[in-house]
Amino acid sequence: MQNGLLAKLDKVLSPIGVKLGNQRHLQAIANGMMFGLPFLVIGSFFLIFANPPINLDRYNPETANFFMHFMASWKDFAVANYDAITLPYNMTMGIYGIVCAFGIGHELSKTYERNAPMDGMMALIIFMMVATDVKDNKLAMDYLGTNGLFVAILIGLLSVELNRLVDRDGLKINMPSTVPPMVTTFINSLIPLTVNILVFYGANLLIHSWTHASFPEFITKLLTPATSIATNLWGFILIVTIGNFLWLIGVNGTSIVFPILFALGVSQSGMNADLINHGQAASHLINLQMFRISVLGGAGNTLGLVLLMMFSRVEKFRSIGRLSFIPGMCSINEPVIFGSPIVFNPILGIPFILAPIVNLLLTYGAQKIGLISLGYIVDPSFTPFFAQAYMSTMDWRNVVFWIALIFVAMVIYLPFFKVCEHNEKMQEQAM
Incomplete structure (x- = not known):
């Protein structure tokens, strides 16, 4: 920590990080999301297996080798x-x-020394009420994953606070000591659960009647920026940055800006393909490759951070880094976002915002001067980044360039990660 930059970062950011980390509700969010980390890691492997890195439109069985077969x-x-x-x-x-929703409610309830499993279960049930819809006896799952995380955070916190308010207002029934604990729990859960349903599900119904959208859909519409600014470099970067800022407060920002950026990228890549098909040079710089770079290793270009974590001297970071490497190669980075965590982390939040901006500027410049090829093929999602780099352009220079961008992200993350690593080591020694 003798380095001047690291010392200044530590002096300015660490007190903020410590204060946020010790705040009851933010601590519940961090611990609650960490509770679900194994589900993210395992789920990502099945998603990768379901999306092999090949474009069958360009596959010719007569000329393909054994690997392509x-x-x-x-x-x-x-x-x-x-x-x-x-x-x-x-x-x-x-x-x-x-x-x-369960994990956050459970963790916050523990800090109040309440019945944590019951509070967590109430939060889970209420979240499902406001985040799902049933049509034709089928349960819609659109907002049960990371897309609905912001709502899950709100419900996990507010449901517990509402339960505390009910108890504080004397609506809790004191049962004789001879009554079994499970019976007491059952009776004293009826009123809080009813109040939760009336408040949160009632609010959801009101929002639906006014906007014809569920609460998660309503939040998503509010956070979705206009599409008109995405057609130039700075507008594109602005939308990417908005998405990454949303990640820092627990909202899946990528899912919100994805319809804008992906549709624009596919359109521009299609225009490039049409130009090439007519014997002309590709000229549209805001193509699908730019979107892929914006999520290289996942939102925030975190594959560089994952590589740093893999060789960290802190066991926590080392374990998360190694678990996150393969998903990160396929731009799936929820394990590192919620495991580090980056969410509500002012130290890692800075490079999380900065790295994609730098890499997008470098990519735009490299395309403009002809250092790399412009994207003109719609490559498959959830495939390793090096496969996407080649399949979108059929140019190996792009693969080398994308690898270089990962090391650029490493350099950007390095000083901030060193501060986090130092603070984590200090906490381990204090325990």
Whole structure:
């Protein structure tokens, strides 16, 4: 910590981080999201397996080698059995909001020395009431995963506080000591659960009647920026940055800006493909490759951070880094976002915002001067970044450039990570 920059960062940011880390509700959010980390890690592997890195539109069985035949067979198998393969994903990452609603409610309840399992279960039930819809006897899962995380955080915290308010106002029934504890728990849960349903589900119904959208849909619409500014470099960067800021408060920002950026990228890549098809040079710089770079290793370009964590002297970081490496190669980084955590972390939040901005500027400049090729092919999602780099341009220079960008992100994250690593070591020694 003799380095001047690290010392200044530590002096300015660490007190903020410590204060936030010791705040009851933020601590409950961090611990509650950490509670669901195993579900994120396991679910990500099944998602990767269901999306093999091959574009069948460009596959020619007559000229393909053994490896490409294998990849094509894998793709055919994955498409034919997609629902079965992705069921573990749907029941892990796909319900991460449910897990967090319970975990956050449980952790906050523990700090108040309440019945934590019951409070956590109430938060879970209420979250499902406001985050799901039932049509034709089918349960909609659109907002049960990371897309509904912001609502899960709110419900996890507010439900417990509402239960405390009910108890404080004397609505709790004091039973004789001869009554079994489970009976007492049952009776004293009826009023808080009823109040929770009336308040939160009632609010959801009001929002639906006014806006014709559920509470999570309403929040998403409020947070979705306008599409018109995305067609130039600075507007594109602004939208990416808004999405990353949302991640820092527990909202899946990528899912909110994805419709804008992905649709724009596909459109511009299609225009480039049309130009190439007519013997002209690709010219649209805000293509799908730019979107892929914005989430290189996941939102915040965290693959660079993952590499640093893999070789950390702190066991916690080292374990999370190694678990997050393979998902991170496929731009799935919820394990590191919620495991580090980056959410509500003012120290890691700075490079999380900064790294994508720098890498997008470098990519735009490299495309403009012809150092790398412009994207003109729509590559598959959730495939390793090096496969996307090649498949979107059919140019190996882009693979090398994307790898270089990961090391750029490492450099950006390094001083901030060193501060976090130092503080974590100090906490371990104090325990």
